[in-house]
Amino acid sequence: MAVTVSSERDTVASPVQRAFREALYAGAISLGLFVLFIGLKTDQNISNQLILVTRWWLLITVVVLTMLGRFFYIAYGQPFMANQKIANVATGLLPASVASRFFLLPAFIGAIVLAVVLFVFGGALPGLVGDGLAGYLQFLRALAVIYALACVIFYFRAYIHDNFTKLGVTALVLYPILVVGVLSLMSWSFVGGLQGSLKWIDNFGIQILIYVMLAWGLNIVVGLAGLLDLGYVAFYAVGAYAYALLGSHYGLSFWILLPAAGAMAAFWGVMLGFPVLRLRGDYLAIVTLAFGEIIRLVLINWREVTNGSAGISGIPKVTFFGLMTFNSTDPNYIGKVLHIAQSSAYYKIFLYYLILALALLTAFVTIRLRRMPVGRAWEALREDEIACRSLGINTTTTKLTAFATGAMFGGFAGAFFSARQGFVSPESFVFLESAIILAIVVLGGMGSLVGIAVAAMVMIGGTEALRELDFLKQVFGKDFTPELYRMLLFGMAMVIVMLWKPRGFVGSREPTAFLKERRAVSSSFTKEGHG
């Protein structure tokens, strides 16, 4: 029997044709999706009636953008990426990678020049070109700085990769000095530099480091022992209230209360641990979540002690190991002792180094514990609990130690948090915090300290940076607040990272002992744990 093959089968549609078709599909789908989301909006008019506002132009813009995106991706993006994998016939080399074509020396120099020029004339810009344009120029300056930094990282990537820990710790130690130095240079006064540094050290530095520490603490429970804890913020709250209450009622020093707060959080970790550790997986997650909520509700309702949702204020500041204080009225105020100008930046810088030390302590203990039998037992527990029991490991106490150790670091961070804020209220310990900390651990790569630190920096630093994007007000109007979009961006970032690297930024595991050579274990062999 003759088989006729239609001639259409042989002709493969060209990318552009395919792109047209795909763009039409994408347009239809996005129109269907967004017609109610974006095209229509319910609102109240002056007489409080519900009215329907139509926003067809916005809808059309979004749909057209979607179609264009799909078109360019199919027509040019995909063929380009396919070409990247084809070696040149003559030279046998792969084409120059996108990155090496993007990070070029002339562009790098140009970016630096642009950034410097814009920094120097930064103050005069609004007067010269008007507010609107100045906003865009500021954005341009930020882009130039980011590009220059990216170039540096790209060209030294091998070196950075090999010495990441050392470089990272050095950068963190030098960070406040650099910030104060640069800002002093820009404003030509040391005091001005100190004042300007507040935002960078407090909002960025301290904020990120608190999350780094919390995520490293949770990493012991989730990343090493494989116990999914959704109520980690409870231990943070225990630590914070321990310092807030004992510090303000009994006037005890931070340096005594820091270990006390850690011990109390660890105690509660064990208290929570006992009943729940027979549970596994989803059940454990739900009970820990409930525990987090219970602690918060206790804080709200136990008014006599915790002052309810009004919270506790006037929490004493940390002293410089009892030698100097940071209250300008005290006789041993740091400014008076050292004969330097009065500034609130000293306290922030001190707090920065304090949380850096606490975070590094967490990392150090984690690294040490991983090489001890208990740390290995945690990881073995994550891999296979039944095998652990067959080797004589008491899984109950092993899980409890993981819970208690993780909780202790949460408690330290909590004590620090209340000392830094000077005020605590149950508002700070909602479930969203637990979720953010867990998201950082997962994004960073469970078990990897470096990955988690990077994830915290990107996530927390990123959301803080949104506050800085004032120029967006010029684009979207005066009442546009970029911070409100941080959860959206957080979610998008998680989806992208999980698609691109399902095991987090750092997916491999460092072995804790080796016979001949240390080789990282690929994440395809490690397990996430079931409990």
Add this chain to the structure above:
Amino acid sequence: MNASSIQKANPGMKDAILQVEHLSMKFGGLVAIGDLSFQAKRGEITALIGPNGAGKTTVFNCITGFYKPSEGMITLNGADGSSFLLERLPNHEIPARAKVARTFQNIRLFSGMTLLENLLVAQHNKLMKASGYTILGLFGIGGYRRASAESVELAKHWLEKADLVDRADDPAGDLPYGAQRRLEIARAMCTGPELLCLDEPAAGLNPKESAALNSLLMDIKSSTSILLIEHDMSVVMQISDHVVVLEYGRKISDGSPQAVRTDPRVIAAYLGVDDEEVETVLTEVGDEDVIEQLDIGPDTAHGPGTSSSYLAGPVSDTIGHSEGERVTVSKGASKAAQVDARASVAPRKPAERATAKPKPAAAKSPTPKPRGGRK
């Protein structure tokens, strides 16, 4: 030490490292083990064999504390004269105190950890003590450093024995199957056991790996008693000193490999499982008498069909005889029981035995035959 778990060592039983007495394990209505008693002697390899679902793994789970037996007593007599009632010890204390280590039928390694780490985890309790329960070790006080170096040496020793030392720094999940089995044994040995329980260590191994396993087990035997579950008869017959045969949770035979392999009840039990295994048993045994005795196939003229595994037909079948005697076997009854029934009938029918034709294994019908309702 828990006083209740210690008995005065029975002087008469000095050489028995493990005594299982009247052990029963019920899962709801299912009696997985019924009134099982046996002994494993110190310095010997005791094999526990039986068809699929006979309850061998369940016996292991009772011995190693993963299941609490419904009835019965499991006594472990340590080399130092102490003895433990294993059914009373918590799960994790059985390896730690009674020194019983085990492997699993479906391998349970820490696949994301390296081989060396796997063996270090096995030395947890020892290292935990040496590190002062972590606290001293964290500050580098005490003998943790030395203990840790010793544990690496021990791990290396067992890696060498298991022929895995070249791969010490690879993740366990990356090993081929046979190597994973050996690693699991090495890991169990790192706990320093007196009794090693191996659940089908040769399953899925090729003949070369299987031979390597035999020599590893013979090596271990010099220091540690072994309790072995195995379907691979070449392993069982070559290395074990004593064989216990289970079927449907009951012991049907117990003795030296020679005695067991000529026991018609045992072979009948295996006939009920799998044609391949029938063949294995018959060729392993290589005993014409037995083959002849067992292959009392039905007379093709009267019987249900030309099946070598006549006995492997559905268990609920009735066994018909040309004389018209009917031995009815109820569903779920064991093949060994059928042999018993036949044995009591057989003396009365010398004629049939005389007509029985020995049938070579190769002549078995190539078509798949229904198996006993056991799968």
